[in-house]
Every structure is written in structure tokens, then in C-alpha cells.
Amino acid sequence: MSRIATLVSRGVRVTVGPQAPGAASEIPAEFFATPEPRSLQRSEVPVDVAEFAAVYEEAKVPAPFRGYGVDKMAEILESTRLAALPREVRVAAVMASLEAAGVSLAQVLQDALLRDRALDDFVAAKEREVEALRSRDEGRIGALKQEVAVFIKERGAEIEGLKRATDTGSNAFAQLRLRKKNEEDRLRDVLSYFVADGENPIPRS
Numbered sequence: 001m002s003r004i005a006t007l008v009s010r011g012v013r014v015t016v017g018p019q020a021p022g023a024a025s026e027i028p029a030e031f032f033a034t035p036e037p038r039s040l041q042r043s044e045v046p047v048d049v050a051e052f053a054a055v056y057e058e059a060k061v062p063a064p065f066r067g068y069g070v071d072k073m074a075e076i077l078e079s080t081r082l083a084a085l086p087r088e089v090r091v092a093a094v095m096a097s098l099e100a101a102g103v104s105l106a107q108v109l110q111d112a113l114l115r116d117r118a119l120d121d122f123v124a125a126k127e128r129e130v131e132a133l134r135s136r137d138e139g140r141i142g143a144l145k146q147e148v149a150v151f152i153k154e155r156g157a158e159i160e161g162l163k164r165a166t167d168t169g170s171n172a173f174a175q176l177r178l179r180k181k182n183e184e185d186r187l188r189d190v191l192s193y194f195v196a197d198g199e200n201p202i203p204r205s
Contacts, residue, residue, distance in 0.1 A: 043125040052119065059118035061111075068103040069111035181205040 045054045064072065073094050076082065082090045098105060188202035195201075 041125065042129070043122055045122065047126045047129070052115075052122075055122045056115055056118050059114075059121060061114045061118050064111040065107045066101050066103050068098060068101050069108055070115065073108060 043055075043058060045058055049055065064070075076094050076097055077090050082093055085093075095105070098108065184202055184205050188200055188204065191200050191202055
């Protein structure tokens with residue numbers, strides 16, 4: 001649960017200045033007892049969204065009452081006319097604006113709460129997406145590693161087979177050369193009985 005939701009669950013105490021006689025100094029938690037929004041399973045808003053307006057729109061956060069929500073309060077507080085004034089004066093100006101518009105502070109707080117819930121759901125949905133992506137990619141990585149291991153094993157066996165074939169061929173060729181030498185020696189020896197050594201047509205090996 002977020003900090004704002006925790007505070008709201010306990011009720012919110014108004015601390016913006018002196019209250020009118022008989023005015024409630026607390027906003028009861030029951031005021032914010034809006035139904036919990038259905039958990040957002042998947043969000044079409046990209047995770048790197050720059051502004052959260054799209055998140056609020058996807059969550060169907062209603063427009064603030066008479067346009068006076070958190071954004072309007074921030075706009076008033078940050079206006080150049082109030083920026084240099086003391087905090088108390090700026091707060092009083094906001095409260096005066098709310099009173100003039102017929103909007104209560106509780107309604108502004110509810111706007112903030114709904115936005116906070118939308119953000120919580122958005123982050124939770126993106127977390128699930130990241131976990132699903134990680135699980136999918138880890139599975140694929142494992143499969144690729146297995147394929148690589150099988151490939152290396154098969155190619156290794158092929159290489160060993162080729163080496164054995166090469167060794168066998170080399171040994172057979174060496175034996176052939178030896179047999180050729182022996183045969184030439186035999187032929188020369190036979191002819192040596194009939195011709196002089198220098199006239200023997202069979203060369204010495």
C-alpha cells in the first residue's frame with residue numbers, strides 16, 4: 001500500500017490553517033471508500049512513458065470535480081504571482097480558490113488517491129510484464145545453450161572422425177611407399193644377375 005493510501009485509510013487531518021467555527025478538522029477515511037479498481041493485468045502504455053496522463057486515462061481516472069484536482073493546486077502554488085510568498089499565504093490562496101470554486105479539499109485528496117492507485121496498478125502490470133519477459137528469455141537462452149552444446153558435441157565427434165580417417169589414410173600411404181621400395185629392391189636384385197649395376201634399369205630406392 002502506498003503512503004498516501006495508508007494516510008487516507010486512517011482519515012486525513014486538515015492542517016491548512018484556522019478552521020471556521022463548527023468546521024470539521026478531519027476528513028474521515030469513509031469519504032475515500034471508493035471501490036478498489038480491478039487489478040490491471042496488462043497495460044498498453046509503454047513502460048518508458050514520459051507523462052502519466054496516458055496511465056490515468058487508461059485507468060479511467062475521472063476528471064477532477066470542476067477541474068480542481070492535484071494538478072490545479074500545483075498550478076496555483078507554482079504561479080509566478082505566489083512563488084515568492086510565504087508557504088502559509090500560498091496555501092491560503094489555494095484554499096480560497098477551492099472555496100470560490102465550490103470544491104472541497106477532500107475532493108482534491110480523492111483525486112490524488114485515484115491517481116496513486118492508477119500508478120500502483122500500472123507499475124504492478126509492468127512488473128508482471130518484465131517477469132514474463134525474463135521467464136520467456138531465460139527459457140529461450142537455456143534452449144539455445146542446449147542446442148549449442150549438442151552442436152559442439154556433434155561437430156567434435158565429426159572432427160575426431162575426420163582426424164581418424166586422415167591418420168588411417170596417412171598410415172596406409174606410408175605402408176604403400178614401404179611396399180613400393182621393397183618391390184623395387186626385389187626387381188633390382190633380380191636384374192642384377194644379368195646386367196651390370198650401372199646398367200640396371202631399376203633405380204636404387
